[in-house]
Amino acid sequence: MDTLTGLILRPELGNDYGDITALNNIAFGQSMEGRLVEALRRNPHFIKGLSLVAVIDGKLVGHILFFPILIKGEGKVFRSLALAPMSVLPEYQGKGIGSALVNLGLEEARADGFDSVIVLGHRDFYPRFGFVPASRFGISPPYEVPDEVFFAMELYPGSLQGVIGMVEYPPEFAEAEA
Numbered sequence: 001m002d003t004l005t006g007l008i009l010r011p012e013l014g015n016d017y018g019d020i021t022a023l024n025n026i027a028f029g030q031s032m033e034g035r036l037v038e039a040l041r042r043n044p045h046f047i048k049g050l051s052l053v054a055v056i057d058g059k060l061v062g063h064i065l066f067f068p069i070l071i072k073g074e075g076k077v078f079r080s081l082a083l084a085p086m087s088v089l090p091e092y093q094g095k096g097i098g099s100a101l102v103n104l105g106l107e108e109a110r111a112d113g114f115d116s117v118i119v120l121g122h123r124d125f126y127p128r129f130g131f132v133p134a135s136r137f138g139i140s141p142p143y144e145v146p147d148e149v150f151f152a153m154e155l156y157p158g159s160l161q162g163v164i165g166m167v168e169y170p171p172e173f174a175e176a177e178a
Protein backbone atom coordinates (compact mmCIF):
# COMPACT_ATOMS: atom_id res chain seq x y z
CA MET A 1 0.00 0.00 0.00
CA ASP A 2 1.29 3.47 -0.91
CA THR A 3 1.55 6.06 1.79
CA LEU A 4 -1.25 8.54 1.84
CA THR A 5 0.56 11.76 2.54
CA GLY A 6 -1.75 14.70 2.78
CA LEU A 7 -4.98 12.70 2.80
CA ILE A 8 -7.81 14.66 4.37
CA LEU A 9 -11.16 13.06 5.20
CA ARG A 10 -14.04 15.40 6.00
CA PRO A 11 -17.80 15.85 5.57
CA GLU A 12 -18.88 17.19 2.18
CA LEU A 13 -19.27 20.92 1.72
CA GLY A 14 -21.57 22.80 -0.65
CA ASN A 15 -18.86 23.40 -3.21
CA ASP A 16 -17.99 19.67 -3.41
CA TYR A 17 -21.30 18.66 -5.04
CA GLY A 18 -20.16 18.85 -8.67
CA ASP A 19 -16.89 17.05 -7.91
CA ILE A 20 -18.72 14.28 -6.02
CA THR A 21 -21.03 13.63 -8.97
CA ALA A 22 -18.09 13.64 -11.39
CA LEU A 23 -16.09 11.29 -9.14
CA ASN A 24 -18.97 8.80 -8.97
CA ASN A 25 -19.43 8.98 -12.75
CA ILE A 26 -15.75 8.20 -13.31
CA ALA A 27 -15.37 5.48 -10.65
CA PHE A 28 -18.52 3.61 -11.71
CA GLY A 29 -18.22 4.40 -15.42
CA GLN A 30 -21.88 5.43 -15.49
CA SER A 31 -24.08 8.24 -14.18
CA MET A 32 -26.46 6.27 -11.95
CA GLU A 33 -24.57 6.60 -8.67
CA GLY A 34 -23.87 10.32 -9.21
CA ARG A 35 -27.58 10.89 -9.84
CA LEU A 36 -28.40 8.85 -6.75
CA VAL A 37 -26.19 11.02 -4.51
CA GLU A 38 -27.73 14.19 -5.94
CA ALA A 39 -31.26 12.88 -5.41
CA LEU A 40 -30.56 11.67 -1.86
CA ARG A 41 -29.09 15.06 -0.98
CA ARG A 42 -32.52 16.58 -1.67
CA ASN A 43 -34.20 14.04 0.63
CA PRO A 44 -34.86 15.53 4.11
CA HIS A 45 -33.34 12.44 5.76
CA PHE A 46 -29.92 13.17 4.21
CA ILE A 47 -27.25 13.66 6.90
CA LYS A 48 -24.44 15.93 5.74
CA GLY A 49 -21.98 14.50 8.26
CA LEU A 50 -22.45 11.04 6.74
CA SER A 51 -21.46 12.12 3.23
CA LEU A 52 -17.68 12.07 3.53
CA VAL A 53 -15.02 13.02 1.05
CA ALA A 54 -11.32 12.20 0.70
CA VAL A 55 -9.14 15.05 -0.50
CA ILE A 56 -5.47 15.01 -1.52
CA ASP A 57 -3.70 18.25 -2.47
CA GLY A 58 -7.04 19.99 -2.79
CA LYS A 59 -8.36 17.34 -5.20
CA LEU A 60 -11.46 15.32 -4.31
CA VAL A 61 -10.41 11.68 -4.80
CA GLY A 62 -12.97 9.69 -2.81
CA HIS A 63 -16.52 9.81 -1.50
CA ILE A 64 -18.78 7.68 0.67
CA LEU A 65 -22.41 8.13 1.62
CA PHE A 66 -24.38 6.56 4.46
CA PHE A 67 -28.12 7.12 4.18
CA PRO A 68 -30.85 6.30 6.74
CA ILE A 69 -33.01 3.31 5.85
CA LEU A 70 -35.58 1.15 7.59
CA ILE A 71 -35.63 -2.57 8.26
CA LYS A 72 -39.26 -3.61 8.41
CA GLY A 73 -40.22 -6.72 10.34
CA GLU A 74 -43.55 -8.08 11.43
CA GLY A 75 -45.05 -5.25 13.44
CA LYS A 76 -41.63 -3.73 14.06
CA VAL A 77 -39.53 -1.17 12.24
CA PHE A 78 -35.82 -0.71 12.87
CA ARG A 79 -33.61 2.22 11.88
CA SER A 80 -30.38 1.51 10.06
CA LEU A 81 -28.04 3.04 7.51
CA ALA A 82 -27.23 2.04 3.94
CA LEU A 83 -23.62 2.46 2.86
CA ALA A 84 -24.09 3.52 -0.78
CA PRO A 85 -22.50 4.55 -2.93
CA MET A 86 -18.76 4.78 -2.38
CA SER A 87 -16.11 5.63 -4.93
CA VAL A 88 -12.43 6.39 -5.30
CA LEU A 89 -10.85 7.81 -8.46
CA PRO A 90 -9.28 4.90 -10.39
CA GLU A 91 -5.72 6.25 -10.15
CA TYR A 92 -6.07 6.53 -6.35
CA GLN A 93 -7.59 3.08 -5.76
CA GLY A 94 -5.77 0.39 -3.81
CA LYS A 95 -4.07 2.88 -1.49
CA GLY A 96 -6.40 2.51 1.47
CA ILE A 97 -8.58 5.56 0.76
CA GLY A 98 -11.78 3.53 0.45
CA SER A 99 -11.02 1.71 3.69
CA ALA A 100 -10.27 4.98 5.49
CA LEU A 101 -13.64 6.36 4.33
CA VAL A 102 -15.48 3.25 5.52
CA ASN A 103 -13.78 3.32 8.92
CA LEU A 104 -14.46 7.02 9.48
CA GLY A 105 -18.04 6.58 8.27
CA LEU A 106 -18.64 3.76 10.75
CA GLU A 107 -17.34 5.97 13.58
CA GLU A 108 -19.52 8.89 12.49
CA ALA A 109 -22.52 6.59 12.19
CA ARG A 110 -22.03 5.50 15.81
CA ALA A 111 -21.61 9.12 16.89
CA ASP A 112 -24.89 9.97 15.13
CA GLY A 113 -26.74 7.33 17.13
CA PHE A 114 -27.00 4.56 14.54
CA ASP A 115 -26.32 0.99 15.59
CA SER A 116 -26.06 -0.89 12.29
CA VAL A 117 -25.09 -0.50 8.64
CA ILE A 118 -26.27 -2.41 5.56
CA VAL A 119 -24.33 -2.61 2.32
CA LEU A 120 -24.79 -4.31 -1.02
CA GLY A 121 -21.33 -4.68 -2.47
CA HIS A 122 -18.10 -6.48 -3.26
CA ARG A 123 -17.93 -9.78 -1.38
CA ASP A 124 -14.17 -9.54 -0.72
CA PHE A 125 -14.09 -5.91 0.40
CA TYR A 126 -16.67 -5.43 3.14
CA PRO A 127 -16.00 -8.41 5.48
CA ARG A 128 -12.68 -6.84 6.53
CA PHE A 129 -14.61 -4.10 8.36
CA GLY A 130 -16.84 -6.55 10.21
CA PHE A 131 -19.69 -6.86 7.72
CA VAL A 132 -21.28 -10.32 7.57
CA PRO A 133 -24.05 -11.64 5.32
CA ALA A 134 -27.24 -9.89 6.45
CA SER A 135 -29.09 -13.20 6.25
CA ARG A 136 -27.19 -14.23 9.39
CA PHE A 137 -29.41 -11.81 11.32
CA GLY A 138 -32.57 -12.53 9.34
CA ILE A 139 -32.29 -9.28 7.38
CA SER A 140 -33.29 -9.60 3.74
CA PRO A 141 -32.91 -7.34 0.72
CA PRO A 142 -35.99 -5.92 -1.04
CA TYR A 143 -35.01 -7.66 -4.29
CA GLU A 144 -33.10 -10.78 -5.17
CA VAL A 145 -29.34 -10.48 -4.76
CA PRO A 146 -26.74 -13.16 -3.99
CA ASP A 147 -26.49 -13.75 -0.25
CA GLU A 148 -22.73 -13.15 -0.20
CA VAL A 149 -22.99 -9.54 -1.43
CA PHE A 150 -25.71 -8.31 0.92
CA PHE A 151 -24.06 -7.42 4.21
CA ALA A 152 -25.00 -6.08 7.62
CA MET A 153 -22.76 -4.87 10.42
CA GLU A 154 -23.50 -4.34 14.09
CA LEU A 155 -21.99 -1.07 15.32
CA TYR A 156 -22.29 -2.42 18.87
CA PRO A 157 -22.06 -6.07 19.91
CA GLY A 158 -25.54 -7.57 19.69
CA SER A 159 -27.17 -4.48 18.20
CA LEU A 160 -28.79 -6.52 15.42
CA GLN A 161 -30.03 -9.26 17.73
CA GLY A 162 -33.74 -9.66 17.03
CA VAL A 163 -33.64 -7.28 14.07
CA ILE A 164 -35.45 -9.42 11.55
CA GLY A 165 -37.04 -7.97 8.47
CA MET A 166 -36.66 -6.57 5.00
CA VAL A 167 -34.61 -3.52 4.12
CA GLU A 168 -36.57 -0.65 2.65
CA TYR A 169 -34.52 1.79 0.59
CA PRO A 170 -35.80 5.30 -0.07
CA PRO A 171 -37.43 5.66 -3.53
CA GLU A 172 -34.40 7.54 -4.90
CA PHE A 173 -32.54 4.22 -5.19
CA ALA A 174 -35.04 2.74 -7.67
CA GLU A 175 -35.51 6.07 -9.42
CA ALA A 176 -31.74 6.44 -10.04
CA GLU A 177 -31.77 3.08 -11.84
CA ALA A 178 -34.62 4.09 -14.15
Ligand SMILES: CC(C)(COP(=O)(O)OP(=O)(O)OC[C@H]1O[C@@H](n2cnc3c(N)ncnc32)[C@H](O)[C@@H]1OP(=O)(O)O)[C@@H](O)C(=O)NCCC(=O)NCCS
Pocket (backbone or CB within 6 Å): 027, 028, 085, 086, 087, 088, 089, 092, 093, 094, 095, 096, 097, 098, 099, 100, 120, 121, 122, 123, 124, 125
Ligand atom coordinates in the same frame (compact mmCIF):
# COMPACT_ATOMS: atom_id res chain seq x y z
C1 LIG B 1 -14.45 -0.13 -4.12
C2 LIG B 1 -13.56 1.11 -3.98
C3 LIG B 1 -14.37 2.27 -3.43
C4 LIG B 1 -12.42 0.77 -3.03
O1 LIG B 1 -11.63 1.94 -2.84
P1 LIG B 1 -10.05 1.81 -2.61
O2 LIG B 1 -9.53 3.12 -2.19
O3 LIG B 1 -9.44 1.17 -3.81
O4 LIG B 1 -10.04 0.78 -1.39
P2 LIG B 1 -8.80 0.34 -0.50
O5 LIG B 1 -7.54 0.76 -1.15
O6 LIG B 1 -9.05 0.74 0.88
O7 LIG B 1 -8.97 -1.23 -0.57
C5 LIG B 1 -8.71 -1.86 -1.79
C6 LIG B 1 -9.37 -3.20 -1.73
O8 LIG B 1 -10.64 -3.11 -2.36
C7 LIG B 1 -10.77 -4.22 -3.22
N1 LIG B 1 -11.67 -3.94 -4.31
C8 LIG B 1 -11.74 -2.86 -5.10
N2 LIG B 1 -12.64 -3.06 -6.07
C9 LIG B 1 -13.14 -4.29 -5.88
C10 LIG B 1 -14.06 -5.09 -6.57
N3 LIG B 1 -14.64 -4.67 -7.69
N4 LIG B 1 -14.36 -6.31 -6.07
C11 LIG B 1 -13.76 -6.77 -4.95
N5 LIG B 1 -12.83 -6.07 -4.27
C12 LIG B 1 -12.54 -4.85 -4.74
C13 LIG B 1 -9.38 -4.39 -3.77
O9 LIG B 1 -9.22 -5.68 -4.27
C14 LIG B 1 -8.51 -4.18 -2.54
O10 LIG B 1 -8.39 -5.38 -1.81
P3 LIG B 1 -7.02 -5.77 -1.09
O11 LIG B 1 -6.80 -4.72 -0.03
O12 LIG B 1 -7.29 -7.13 -0.54
O13 LIG B 1 -5.99 -5.74 -2.17
C15 LIG B 1 -12.95 1.52 -5.35
O14 LIG B 1 -12.30 0.40 -5.90
C16 LIG B 1 -13.97 2.04 -6.36
O15 LIG B 1 -14.27 3.22 -6.40
N6 LIG B 1 -14.46 1.14 -7.22
C17 LIG B 1 -15.41 1.53 -8.26
C18 LIG B 1 -16.76 1.86 -7.67
C19 LIG B 1 -17.28 0.75 -6.76
O16 LIG B 1 -17.26 -0.42 -7.13
N7 LIG B 1 -17.75 1.15 -5.54
C20 LIG B 1 -18.18 0.22 -4.52
C21 LIG B 1 -19.50 -0.34 -4.78
S1 LIG B 1 -19.86 -1.61 -3.57
